[in-house]
Amino acid sequence: MNDDVKKYIYGTLTVFVVGVLAWIGFLYINACGFTLTCNRGKLAVDRTPVPTLLPATLPAMEIPAGGEAVVPDQCRVAATDLIGAWVAAGSSETEAFQFVDVNGQDCESTFEEVKPLFIEANYWYVGSLSCVSCHSVDVAVSSAQLDLSNYAGIMAGSRRADAESTGTDILGAGSWDSSLLYEFISTSKADVPGHADIKADLLIFAGTPLPAPEPTVTATSTPLPEATATPTP
Ligand code: HEC
Structure with a gap:
């Protein structure tokens, strides 16, 4: 009776441990293949920490001459x-x-x-x-x-x-x-x-x-700031 219970407990534990190991193995092989270096996980290209993409800027808004x-x-x-x-x-x-x-x-x-x-x-x-x-x-x-x-x-x-x-x-x-x-x-x-x-x-x-006879908005003489130039890398 006592031995039977022990058998069941050990049996279950063994199945559990074997199952966990098999699962980890499966995941490892799935991700890295049959190798120990796992070079599949590496990035294909080395990345620099500084972004090299050009910043996206909108074209400067066109304001009709004279406002x-x-x-x-x-x-x-x-x-x-x-x-x-x-x-x-x-x-x-x-x-x-x-x-x-x-x-x-x-x-x-x-x-x-x-x-x-x-x-x-x-x-x-x-x-x-x-x-x-x-x-x-x-x-x-x-x-x-x-x-x-x-x-x-x-x-x-x-x-x-x-x-x-x-x-x-x-x-x-x-x-x-x-x-x-x-x-x-x-x-x-x-x-x-x-x-x-x-x-x-x-x-x-x-x-x-119809075009307005006289512009209702008065033009300001302050020039608009130039669009910032895109920095060249
Ligand atoms: C479903 C039918 C119907 C539609 C659609 C309709 N009408 Fe009429 N309309 C009538 C009828 C019926 C009379 C006559 C009412 C009466 O005898 O008092 C009338 C009368 C009129 C009159 C007055 C004429 C008079 O001498 O008394 C005018 C103006 C008029 N409609 C314009 C319009 C305009 C504009 C539209 C569209 C936006 C329109 N109707 C759409 C049925 C219609």
Whole structure:
């Protein structure tokens, strides 16, 4: 009985010790191969303690000469304000009109940038129909007998008897705030299909910035520090 217990204990210890040695051997051979010098573990190339890589530097920032105000390449404006500026400027099909964008930048645009607001879907809110899907070219079936698909249609107005006649001016004879168009896209028309969710304050990118007449930022005469030269090794 006593001997049996001893046998088990010694047996277990032996298996354990042999197992540990085998594991260490396995790791050693795995890492160093069948050699005692273990030169596989050495670094392939001798490294110097001093870094020899060139430091990464960004190119010096370019500042326009004379410290001119930087003109952005796009204007940002509320869609209704863009149409409003076009209407206020006489709603021309081809001539450029000007407006001031949300950042106070003077900008210029044409009818070409107003048109997509009427004919593109998914514009005024996510999943919106295009205006044209209801106010289409065929005034007989079009909502409010209004055709927003092209310049002539917009100018001809709403509630038209037929394709030849003109109807109610939707552009308020040039006074945007009192126009039907302004009313129908800026105030919530919860009861009119297609008008309930129009976001009146929708901001869009449109127009080209005009160069500022006078630079608003005054140039400082202090020269900028030179970029530090890269030390040569
Ligand atoms: C789902 C269809 C639908 C869509 C989309 C739609 N409308 Fe309308 N719209 C109507 C209907 C219907 C009326 C007529 C409401 C009434 O009789 O009071 C109307 C009326 C109008 C009127 C007033 C016309 C008048 O003489 O009373 C204007 C202006 C107008 N819409 C412009 C737009 C613009 C701009 C868009 C796009 C942003 C648009 N609509 C999108 C259905 C639509």
